[in-house]
Amino acid sequence: MFNQLGVIGCGLMGGSFALALKKAGLVKRVVGYSKSPSTTETARRLGVIDVAAESALLAVSGSDIVLLAVPVAATESTLRAVRHLVDPKVLFMDVGSTKCDVVEAARRALGKQHLPAFVPAHPIAGKESAGVQHADAALYQGRQVILTPLAETHAPLVQKATDVWSALGAQVLKMTPENHDQAFAAVSHLPHLLAFAYFQAVASQPAGRDFLSLAGPGFRDFTRIAASDPAVWRDILTANKTEVLLQSRLFRQALDALEAMMQGGDAAALEARIRLISEARSNWHMNVPRGGSRKDS
Amino acid sequence: MFNQLGVIGCGLMGGSFALALKKAGLVKRVVGYSKSPSTTETARRLGVIDVAAESALLAVSGSDIVLLAVPVAATESTLRAVRHLVDPKVLFMDVGSTKCDVVEAARRALGKQHLPAFVPAHPIAGKESAGVQHADAALYQGRQVILTPLAETHAPLVQKATDVWSALGAQVLKMTPENHDQAFAAVSHLPHLLAFAYFQAVASQPAGRDFLSLAGPGFRDFTRIAASDPAVWRDILTANKTEVLLQSRLFRQALDALEAMMQGGDAAALEARIRLISEARSNWHMNVPRGGSRKDS
Secondary structure (H helix, E strand, C coil): EEEEEEEEECHHHHHHHHHHHHHHCCCEEEEEEEECHHHHHHHHHHCCEEEEEHHHHHHHCCCCCEECCCCCCHHHHHHHHHHHHCCCCCEEEECCCCHHHHHHHHHHHHHHHHHEEEEEEEEEECCCCCHHHHHHCCEEEEEEEEEECCCCHHHHHHHHHHHHHHHHEEEEEEEEHHHHHCCCCCHHHHHHHHHHHHHHHHHHCHHHHHHHHHHHHHHHHCCCHHCCCCHHHHHHHCCCHHHHHHHHHHHHHHHHHHHHHHHHCCCCHHHHHHHHHHHHHHHCCCCCCCCCCCCCC | EEEEEECCCCCCCHHHHHHHHCCCCCCCECCCCCCCCHHHHHHHHCCCEEEECCCCHHHHHCCCCEEEEECHHHHHHHHHHHHCCCCCCCCCEECCCCCCHHHHHHHHHHHHHHHHEEEEECCCCCCCCCCCCCCCCCCCCCCEEECCCCCCCCHHHHHHHHHHHCCCCCCCECHHHHHHHHHHHCCCCCCCHHHHHHHHHHCCCHHHHHHHCCCHHHHHHCCHHHCCCCHHHHHHHCCHHHHHHHHHHHHHHHHHHHHHHHCCHEEEEHHHHHHHHHHHHHCCCCCCCCCCCCCCC
């Protein structure tokens, strides 16, 4: 049980964490800060936070748990602003979708003294509809949360982080920042890049509007992530570009191979290849923690 | 009201059409044929068809409405086998996802005499789970159905086709086979090709299994169509390869442009581009006929 949660960045992720902690009875009071005062005010009006803070520092002050939920490029400046309050009495986590850059930013901003009190975290959850008005107490339920603690990270804080996310119905995994960024380049960042590129290619054609009026459920699901938040994805694709571009090359090789079969009229090879893929995808199921099953998984 | 529906190919599409016609009270009896006797038998056992026919010809014989629902590469040989029964007293339609090749196959197989009695149709509906056991009376409800009649096509049959699909809750559109194939290369065939290539690229990496265990809801939706039927997609990608490869080139140009922004570190341009795409995708909604709304659209 915490006395006060400080949320820096009252958007979908921060707002949902506040609602989830409240609903689970794990926090008495939530203080929130956002760069935009109107966002903070909306969060307060919706009951997502109890008190609007006028700075990140004021949101952290007096809190025994803090969630940093800003676009990853803002991590370093935000940590600098609050660094002297980042200490082992506080569970201080972020929610960034990339971890190597967040860890580097934390090293620079916090220095040796404060770094051990920061627990880098990435909850595998989200919606295309960003903003605090879509905050949802159930956002993290049945999801995975990756922690990427460093050698320096204070072990009791890692345990405390594990306990909090588990109490919200999430499954906690630990890995290195490097392994995290490789894996998520493959299963999350590249698909977003492909969906952005694909949607743009269709929509920007002369007949694009007509084409889009004919699109069905397959198109709808394939392009859902193309509606994702621009600032968040600018930062992710920039921070993890080396791994994303590597994954893109592997994707292009697989696409080249399929197109060569189409070009060459090798229908048997094409069918055999698609059959392997189709069966593998049919046998894939999203990892869901025990007891954390969701309607949509 | 029809006396007898003949279904050639008792899979998801043919089976669902049979169930929908029965449920709407539009047909007295359904006779079905599939290349695999066990499929025909399953369809009969499940009550999707009433009578199992031992050949395509026997399924058409005595029917006043026929649905040809086989992989498109089998269109020509099937039409040849039943050609002398394709006449204006029968509403004879297919459900192929490509139309230029189906129309050419029909020209060759049916000749001038029988071609006018064939109405090329493409219902924009489906599921990844193929097979008659997934047949669903509601599959076509709230969906679009494209008819691509030729100059030769008997006009009253086009009207009758429009009436039947409308009675099942679908919205009927007419276009040329060429326009159809261009549009569906863009909004359906290319996304399938990309989803196949992407899933394979991830799964075939040394760490692919670990990566897949971390994938979340975005990945799930982006790759849903990678589980599609191999024979169906072998034929579609082969039949419409020129248009699909053209769309792939446009996609690659859009991907190149986004990657150049990542490479160049042009975060502002990247964000601006993603913002345009994200807003356009947020404003896109799947076309659904009036009164045909569905849970999932």
